[in-house]
Amino acid sequence: MLFFRSEEQVREWCTARGYSMRPLVSMDQLWTLAITWYSTRLQENSRRPKPDEMRAIFAGLGLVGDFWDPQSDSFE
Amino acid sequence: MDFDTQIKLAVYGHFAETGRRPSPDEVAKLAGSDVGSVLDAYARLRAQRVLVLEADGSSIRMAPPFSGVPTQHVVMVGGKEYFANCAWDALGIPAALHQPGEVHSRCGQSGEPLHLEVDFEGPEPSAWLFHCLVPAAKWWDDIVFT
Numbered sequence: 001m002l003f004f005r006s007e008e009q010v011r012e013w014c015t016a017r018g019y020s021m022r023p024l025v026s027m028d029q030l031w032t033l034a035i036t037w038y039s040t041r042l043q044e045n046s047r048r049p050k051p052d053e054m055r056a057i058f059a060g061l062g063l064v065g066d067f068w069d070p071q072s073d074s075f076e
Numbered sequence: 077m078d079f080d081t082q083i084k085l086a087v088y089g090h091f092a093e094t095g096r097r098p099s100p101d102e103v104a105k106l107a108g109s110d111v112g113s114v115l116d117a118y119a120r121l122r123a124q125r126v127l128v129l130e131a132d133g134s135s136i137r138m139a140p141p142f143s144g145v146p147t148q149h150v151v152m153v154g155g156k157e158y159f160a161n162c163a164w165d166a167l168g169i170p171a172a173l174h175q176p177g178e179v180h181s182r183c184g185q186s187g188e189p190l191h192l193e194v195d196f197e198g199p200e201p202s203a204w205l206f207h208c209l210v211p212a213a214k215w216w217d218d219i220v221f222t
Contacts, residue, residue, distance in 0.1 A: 001206065007205065013184050014209075022209055027167075027199045027205075027206070030164060041172045042088050044081055058212075069213060072211065
């Protein structure tokens with residue numbers, strides 16, 4: 001999970017390693033993910049999102065499809 | 077509060093206070109317990125995906141968003157230096173601490189430095205991107221690689 005300066009930099013990184021390019025996430029989307037995962041992490045009752053909750057969080061950001069499905073079996 | 081939660085809060089509290097991972101002995105003292113009981117709790121917290129341990133089974137590699145080892149993602153909050161496990165966790169540290177911070181990282185391809193200010197509302201406007209190679213269903217197959 002890395003930062004990249006541009007889409008072109010992501011493409012070059014993936015091509016050099018023979019990887020498929022994955023969906024890109026903006027800094028604003030990433031902030032929402034960071035808040036959702038971690039804003040209660042130092043508190044007694046914190047917990048990680050469950051799979052259904054993860055799907056809803058991702059979908060709310062427009063991150064949909066098998067890649068973002070925590071229970072997908074499309075990537076065996 | 078149950079014992080595992082006490083241990084989790086001791087670990088995370090130490091990271092928040094110091095930016096560094098605690099030893100099992102330090103956690104035992106913080107929790108008023110013993111090292112054996114702490115290590116048993118570590119194993120259970122690993123199963124809950126709250127901690128990631130080194131191969132020795134006792135050193136904390138990750139207490140997400142905090143990294144127990146230096147990484148390319150450095151986050152400054154309140155004058156303290158923290159290491160994040162990944163780009164996501166780099167924003168996760170100010171989010172977890174509920175304080176403004178500054179993320180120092182780099183482009184995964186070019187190495188161009190990234191300096192990103194983060195306040196209570198989120199990061200400053202930026203065209204930088206986040207890319208995750210591993211599908212969500214596989215993140216914890218090898219979370220260090222992810």
